[in-house]
Amino acid sequence: MSKVQGMDLRLVTYFVAVVDHGGVTKAAKALYIAQPSLSQAIRSLERQLGTQLFDRSGRWLTLTADGRAFVDPARQILADVEAAKRRVHAVRDLLTGRLEIAVLSALSADPLPELTSALHRAHPGILVTVRDPGSSSGVLSQVRQGDAELGLTDAPVRSDLLRTQELWEHEITLVLPPHLAAALPDPVPLAAIGDIPLVLESSEAGGRAALDDVLGQAVGFVAVECAHRQAIWELVMHGAGATFLPRRIAETELRNVVVRSTSPQVRRTVRLVFRPGPLSPAATAFLNVAADMSRRRLS
Incomplete structure (x- = not known):
């Protein structure tokens, strides 16, 4: 049973089919091949392995001891091949x-x-x-x-x-033009935001972009609603009002603005x-x- 390497996988498939269908006749029908061709394939597999897999002395094929010992390894061989195919397909899909x-x-x-x-x-x-x-x-x-x-x-x-x-x-910060930030403490209390003119995002899909409950309650004075993110940034940088942005974006994408945490902090x-x-x-x-x-x- 040591001659598994280099074995014809088609023959292993035939062997498992004969075992699963209980004989050559039913297996041949399931595989859509002629019964004599399947019988010859099983004999070819036995020659490759150097052992007899089925006992043919009676009316029905029965597994020999070596045949029974080969069933699990044969199934594992086919399972490994299918797993390898899936990995190849996954690599192809990633390409x-x-x-x-x-x-x-x-x-x-x-x-x-x-x-x-x-x-x-x-x-x-x-x-x-x-x-x-x-x-x-x-x-x-x-x-x-x-x-x-x-x-x-x-x-x-x-x-x-x-x-x-x-x-x-990530932290949601209040981003302000310098003239609006000058009179505000740092961090900015949420209660103080109600008097600050804000530039907020809007969309045709859902009106003003959703703020969480904490920020939503703090909003009072909306100066501009805008559907375009880049335009909001430009409006804030040109002094039209303040807005809420993640700290990382505010500090890397906007110029000439003041970035303040809120109190309590919003994350x-x-x-x-x-x-x-x-x-x-x-x-x-x-x-x-x-x-x-x-x-x-x-x-």
Whole structure:
């Protein structure tokens, strides 16, 4: 039984079929081959192994001791081949795959570019399509409906129909033109925000972009509502009002502004959202990249 290497896998498949169907006749029908051809294939396998697998002395084929000993290894050989095929297909899909991801606009500057760049360094052939659903609820809706395989959001996910992978927390800061920040303490009490002119995001999909309960209660004076993220940044930098942004974005993307924490501090959890069940190789690779980045940011 030591001659397994180099064996014709087709013959191993035939052997397992004969065992599972209880004889050559039924196995030949299941395999869509002629019975004499199957019988000859089993004899060829026996010659390769140098042993008799079936006892042919009676009316029915029965396994010999060596045949019984070969059943489990034969099944394992076929299982290993199928597993190898799946790995090859996964590699192929990573070379030419595609990924649709719905992204909350506030996260399109960070961490989406960093995540996508890391994915492309590992798998440059994957095409990533970024969807802008207009709101946190839109992110969840597109993932639930299958329009996007993954969603990137910092809003809570309250759905038994979705799974999440939490990445890290980020601080939501108040970003102000210098003239609005001059008279404010640091950090800025939430109670003081009601008198500050604000520039907030809006969208056709859901009206003003959702703020969490804490920030929503603090908002009083909305000077501008704008559907375009980049325009909001420009409006703040030109003194039209203040806005709320993750600290990392505020400190790296905006110029000539003051970035202040609030009191109490407001923090949100960045998370990836996906449906239960198997994911595409591209989505799995993105989750792995995100997990690596999360470990680096938290270390």
